[in-house]
Amino acid sequence: MNEHTVFKFAANLADSITHLRNGGHNLAAVMLTYTAIDQMSWLSVEPDKHGPKDFAAWVNDYMLSKNPLPCTAEELWVARNGILHMGTAEAAGHTTNSSLRKLVYVAGDAKLTANNPTEYAVIKFEDLFGSFLAGVMWFTSDLQANTAKLEVAKRKMRKMLRDFGVDS
Template structure:
């Protein structure tokens, strides 16, 4: 069995994220990165449905150990919620809990930011994308070593709406 289908899907998502970022659409690149993380998390679990815990587990398993971001998997999940659902950096968890910091985005060659607020964390768009890509590589390594997990991922890839070459 091969991880080729999963790699091909991840490459399509990465190419799209890069296209948005290179076109100056940084927030849209972040949005698509969150979608890509969510889809990778879905590929990593047995049931047809996945949720917040699966997203956070994928971040903790494949992104944070190898290319850590300055925020927790839960904060990344909440940042995703705020951006995808409301177009804001803030989610309801930021308002309801002192434990979940607000994730603010910066991009480009920004100088080292001095963060004087305990309730805010800064994430470079490029770092989020790089951490996702690193996560994909480690996830592919895991799939290569675990045939049952690879079968689950391949079965789900087959269900996805993707662009495939026409078979004549």
């Protein structure tokens, strides 16, 4: 098992996301994209449990620094919570930090007709997905160059694959 296993796992997720999006299942595609980001960020840290700071660090290191989006990692975390836990673009507790904007999603050729950049950031699904894919490339490259990080990811990948009955 090596960084290629992580890449193959991410590629399978990306394929699933693409099928959802092509089938018109936009909410499910966004949900799975956030789940995929979550899983990659979990693979990048030593403790088995990870949280918002680890998610934000992975997003900053591998997504936003290489392929910027019009939002912050913290805004993506709040949006992730809203989408995954409530199926909405808003998360409970969003009001605890008034500087964080709500994310509004568009896909394909959809155009936004109103804009209030102090309240929300507009994210094209394709840009979010593309940034994730670029993040996977940078992450697997980092794993190849850093054996300590690779060992953490390999241990966690073995657990993920074992728990779902997949041979590594």
